[in-house]
Structure formats: C-alpha cells, structure tokens
Amino acid sequence: MNQTWTLTKRELRAYFDGPAAYVVLCVFLAITGWFFGNALFLQNVASLHSVFSIIPFIFLFFMPALTMSSFAEERRAGTLELLLTLPIRDWQVILGKLLSVALLLLLAIALTFVYALTLAILGDLDLGGTVGGYLGLFLLGTTYGAIGIWASSLTRNQIVAFILGFAIIFVLFLLDKITDFVPGQLGVIMQYLGADYHFQNLMRGVIDTRDVLYYVSLTGFAFLLTTYTLAKRPE
Amino acid sequence: MIEVRNLSKSYGPVQAVRSISFQVNQGEVVGFLGPNGAGKTTTMKVMTGYLPPNEGTVFVDGMDIRENTLEVRQQIGYLPESTPLYSDMVTYDYLEFVAAMRGVQKDDRADRIAEMTHACGLQEVLSKRVDTLSKGFRQRVGLAQAMIHNPPILILDEPTSGLDPNQIVEIRELIRTIGKERTVVLSTHILPEVQASCDRVIIIDNGVLVADGTPEELQTNLSAGEHVSVTLMDDEEDVAGVLGAWDMAEVVEHGTSSNGEAYFNLNSTSDIRADLFRLAVNNGWTLTGLSRRHENLEDVFRQLTGG
Structure with missing residues (x-):
C-alpha cells in the first residue's frame, strides 16, 4: 500500500511540476467565481446553486484533460513497462493514479469553500444542500476521472484518450436530459444511468445511498475495465 | 537461478x-x-x-x-x-x-x-x-x-x-x-x-x-573448418591450375589485386599453411602473404540465423 501512495505522490508532483495543475485550478476558480459573483451581486441570489450547476459542465472537459496522459503517455514513452514490472499489482498502479486525480479534484473543490464561507458570513447558507452538493461534486468528478483513466489506458495517443474520455462522459451526462424522446420505461432507466441526475439529487440536500452507490459502482466499473485493459499488456 | x-x-x-x-x-x-x-x-x-x-x-x-x-x-x-x-x-x-x-x-x-x-x-x-x-x-x-x-x-x-x-x-x-x-x-x-x-x-x-x-x-563446434588466404607474385591462372588440382584444400575465391598480386581464399578441414608453403616452394612461386582465419562468432551467427 506504501507503493500506491508513493505513486500517487509522483503523479501529483507531475501535475504541479508542470503547468497542468495551475492552469486547471485557475480556470476552474475563474469560471466558478464568475458564476458565484454574478449570482450574488447582479441577481442578488445568495446561493451556491449557480456554482454547483456550472461545475458538472467544467468537469466534462477538465476530468478527461487531467487524466488523458495517465496511461497513454506511459505507453508512448515505454515507462508502462517499468511500472508494470515493479513488485506491485496492476490495480495498485491504477489506484495510485486515480487517487492523485481525486486529490487534485478535492483541492479544486476545497478552493470553492471560500464561496460557501462568504455565504455563511452573510448569513444564509443551506447547509444540507451545500454538504450534499460538495459530496456530489467529489463523487461525480472521481467517476469522470476513473472513466478518463480507462480511456487513457486504451490508447497511446493523449488526444485520442481525451476525445474518447470526453465522449463517454458526455453520453453519461446527456442520458437523463433526453428522456423526453424515449418511451416511459426506458426513460426511467436512462434517468437512473445519467450522471447528472444523481448529482441533482445530492445537491438538493438529500443524501441518498442510491445516488452515492451509483457513483461508487460506476467508478468501480471503470476501474475494472482499466484492470482488464492493462492485463492485456498493450504495446 | x-x-x-x-x-x-x-x-x-x-x-x-x-x-x-x-x-x-x-x-x-x-x-x-x-x-x-x-x-x-x-x-x-x-x-x-x-x-x-x-x-x-x-x-x-x-x-x-x-x-x-x-x-x-x-x-x-x-x-x-x-x-x-x-x-x-x-x-x-x-x-x-x-x-x-x-x-x-x-x-x-x-x-x-x-x-x-x-x-x-x-x-x-x-x-x-x-x-x-x-x-x-x-x-x-x-x-x-x-x-x-x-x-x-x-x-x-x-x-x-x-x-x-x-x-x-x-x-x-x-x-x-x-x-x-x-x-x-x-x-x-x-x-x-x-x-x-x-x-x-x-x-x-x-x-x-x-x-x-x-x-x-x-x-x-559450429565452425566449418579453416580459412586460409594466400597472396603470390605469380600469374593467377598458372597458380589456379595447380591449386585447383590440389586435394588438401578447396579454392573458394581467387583474383588479382590492384598491385598485381594474385590472391586465393581456400577452405580446408585442417591447418594447411605448412603444406601450402611447401607447395609454393616446389612450384617456384613467390609467396607474399599467408594467413589463417578462424571462423568467428559472426560466421556462426550468420550460419545459424540464415543471414
């Protein structure tokens, strides 16, 4: 387990040694800040709702971008062979990478606590909705991250990995928004499979295990697929 | 291990x-x-x-x-x-x-x-x-x-x-x-x-x-025998005639180099340099070079891997 953590630290350092982490964090804060300020000052709405609503859109692009290199670059550079001949299991390698993305995600989310704090000081913070919203964002982001990592394990080209990851995530994002076009029973299934639907639930402040379970199982599924892809030892 | x-x-x-x-x-x-x-x-x-x-x-x-x-x-x-x-x-x-x-x-x-x-x-x-x-x-x-x-x-x-x-x-x-x-x-x-x-x-x-x-x-174990190269200051055709009839070695290649010396590359099963020297003396040839080459690893490699 120590080795998994060592790998996580290396991945995090790679993010912060280059411009990737800074660009992502700055743009993330700029967009969310604009939506927060816009709601607060222009519309006189003291709520995190507009911030929480825009973040799933940001994740749609950012999570594939943050994970596109995770295995694709290792395959291109040949370092995957070094990594997978170390005395650790394949799943530890994947877990190490997923953890690093989750931690970076946690940092990005934590930076928006400033908005919640501002609202708390001004006196009108919906605690349930805020906690649920933050939990939802973390689960949603981690799920997207796991899918991005799987997409990255399928190719040695980072751009292909990005597009692939984005496409899968985009379909999941859309599922619950197009239920009007399909017959009843199918619509219910599609709604349940939609990634954004469960986030909307959590954001309302109702922390339902079914919503949490949805994200956890989807993350687990993407993780399993990555294990399967790596076991085939792609060239 | x-x-x-x-x-x-x-x-x-x-x-x-x-x-x-x-x-x-x-x-x-x-x-x-x-x-x-x-x-x-x-x-x-x-x-x-x-x-x-x-x-x-x-x-x-x-x-x-x-x-x-x-x-x-x-x-x-x-x-x-x-x-x-x-x-x-x-x-x-x-x-x-x-x-x-x-x-x-x-x-x-x-x-x-x-x-x-x-x-x-x-x-x-x-x-x-x-x-x-x-x-x-x-x-x-x-x-x-x-x-x-x-x-x-x-x-x-x-x-x-x-x-x-x-x-x-x-x-x-x-x-x-x-x-x-x-x-x-x-x-x-x-x-x-x-x-x-x-x-x-x-x-x-x-x-x-x-x-x-x-x-x-x-x-x-894998070498095909000895390789001997010889150079002489004599007419290539005359020497080739004698060496061709000689039963101790096989002529693989011969020619005349740019400085007018005739050269011959021979294959044999044993070291034939002494015999070759005597043959040259008996025929009155002027020997200017005589060298033996072992089959090296490169030959073995090429032979085994069909290069």
Whole structure:
C-alpha cells in the first residue's frame, strides 16, 4: 500500500511540476467565481446553486484533460513497462493514479469553500444542500476521472484518450436530459444511468445511498475495465 | 537461478517464441543473441513478469513466475529496450521514486542512491531533469534504477544500442563490473559485445533456440573448418591450375589485386599453411602473404540465423 501512495505522490508532483495543475485550478476558480459573483451581486441570489450547476459542465472537459496522459503517455514513452514490472499489482498502479486525480479534484473543490464561507458570513447558507452538493461534486468528478483513466489506458495517443474520455462522459451526462424522446420505461432507466441526475439529487440536500452507490459502482466499473485493459499488456 | 522451461508466447496469430528452454546459473553473464524480431525482447518481457507466458513458464530461485510474480519481480532489475524513463523528473527524485516503489526502506534510500551514483558515474547529472540528459547518461540512469534495490538478477534489453563507440565501451565496462557479483542476462545483436562481456551465449532465431554455449564452444563446434588466404607474385591462372588440382584444400575465391598480386581464399578441414608453403616452394612461386582465419562468432551467427 506504501507503493500506491508513493505513486500517487509522483503523479501529483507531475501535475504541479508542470503547468497542468495551475492552469486547471485557475480556470476552474475563474469560471466558478464568475458564476458565484454574478449570482450574488447582479441577481442578488445568495446561493451556491449557480456554482454547483456550472461545475458538472467544467468537469466534462477538465476530468478527461487531467487524466488523458495517465496511461497513454506511459505507453508512448515505454515507462508502462517499468511500472508494470515493479513488485506491485496492476490495480495498485491504477489506484495510485486515480487517487492523485481525486486529490487534485478535492483541492479544486476545497478552493470553492471560500464561496460557501462568504455565504455563511452573510448569513444564509443551506447547509444540507451545500454538504450534499460538495459530496456530489467529489463523487461525480472521481467517476469522470476513473472513466478518463480507462480511456487513457486504451490508447497511446493523449488526444485520442481525451476525445474518447470526453465522449463517454458526455453520453453519461446527456442520458437523463433526453428522456423526453424515449418511451416511459426506458426513460426511467436512462434517468437512473445519467450522471447528472444523481448529482441533482445530492445537491438538493438529500443524501441518498442510491445516488452515492451509483457513483461508487460506476467508478468501480471503470476501474475494472482499466484492470482488464492493462492485463492485456498493450504495446 | 533462472530456468526458462518450454516457454511459448504469441501475439495473436504471430508466434514470437516457440518452446524455448534454457538455464542461467548464479553469477553468469549470459548474452542473448538473435536477429531483430527473433524473440529476444519477448522472452525477456516474460522473464521480468511483464508478459504472461502462453505455455511453459520461468522459474527464478525455484519460484514460478506465474504464481509468485511479485516475489520474482523483487529479485530482478530490468532495463527495457530503448531505456524508458520518467523524463519530467530530476535524476535523484527518479531514483528515489524507483527505490521507494521497489520497497527500499526510507532510511536506506539515500545510501542506495549514493552507491548507484558512484557505481554508474551519475554525480554530475543527479540534479538535472532526465529529459536533458545525453543518451549515455540516460543509459546509466537506466542501469542505476535497475540496480537500486540490489537485485541478484539483472535483465538488460540491448543496453548499448544507440550509443556512440566511447559510450558503448563505458557501458560494457560498467556491465562487466556489475556482472562480477550478479547474474546478468543481456540481449544484443552486436557480436563483439558478447565476446567482450559474456560467459555464455544463447542464440535464438525466429522464436527458436538454435545455440547455447560459451563463445569458444560455439566457434569450435559450429565452425566449418579453416580459412586460409594466400597472396603470390605469380600469374593467377598458372597458380589456379595447380591449386585447383590440389586435394588438401578447396579454392573458394581467387583474383588479382590492384598491385598485381594474385590472391586465393581456400577452405580446408585442417591447418594447411605448412603444406601450402611447401607447395609454393616446389612450384617456384613467390609467396607474399599467408594467413589463417578462424571462423568467428559472426560466421556462426550468420550460419545459424540464415543471414
């Protein structure tokens, strides 16, 4: 387990040694800040709702971008062979990478606590909705991250990995928004499979295990697929 | 130490390795030889636990690589082909990362890195990013990371490819030093390298093992006899007539060189230089050169691998 953590630290350092982490964090804060300020000052709405609503859109692009290199670059550079001949299991390698993305995600989310704090000081913070919203964002982001990592394990080209990851995530994002076009029973299934639907639930402040379970199982599924892809030892 | 038993590996319909078996004893430096695409890299990838075998297996210290993968990996230091390294890391950090991943205790890491720095001559690049290093230094960093956990076995896939002649000599010397206390398997298609640094040679071609022995053994057992070259200051046709009828040797090639001397290349089963000299004296020829050449490893290699 120590080795998994060592790998996580290396991945995090790679993010912060280059411009990737800074660009992502700055743009993330700029967009969310604009939506927060816009709601607060222009519309006189003291709520995190507009911030929480825009973040799933940001994740749609950012999570594939943050994970596109995770295995694709290792395959291109040949370092995957070094990594997978170390005395650790394949799943530890994947877990190490997923953890690093989750931690970076946690940092990005934590930076928006400033908005919640501002609202708390001004006196009108919906605690349930805020906690649920933050939990939802973390689960949603981690799920997207796991899918991005799987997409990255399928190719040695980072751009292909990005597009692939984005496409899968985009379909999941859309599922619950197009239920009007399909017959009843199918619509219910599609709604349940939609990634954004469960986030909307959590954001309302109702922390339902079914919503949490949805994200956890989807993350687990993407993780399993990555294990399967790596076991085939792609060239 | 290492036993490869009936190992087969295919990539889809392409059979890369077909039922190869060999052993490597403790402390040996074994050269793994073969033309490009012969299956050297594939065999090494199975030995290091990267690829699972289709059939057969590899035992390291009696442990089956299919069952005790992690324990076997811990015994092995590996330098893959073309030396992949994390290019965004500083050399020191990279070595520390590999040490930590290899399970070297935190307190011992600095000592191990210092030792490797000394052994591989990395003092001047320790604080440089890996992507700024020359090919020679990359290769040294690759060797250092392979040995960071002090493994009893080293597997090096083409450790000298892409280096300039000076660097090749340096890396070869480094390998010879390393090989004194370790079991080393190195692949190459550079033949002098095998003669310079290996105790034993294993030649594979088209996925099949075609020879296994010391470089000397291979030369003696597999050579097709003696090659003798002779030059004379006489008319080529006259000499050719006599030599053609001579029963001790066979004329392989003859001609007249630019300085007017006739040359002949002969094949025979034994050393015929003395007989040839007497033949020249009896015929009144003026002998200007007479030399014997052993069949070398290169000839053996070409003969075995159909080059």
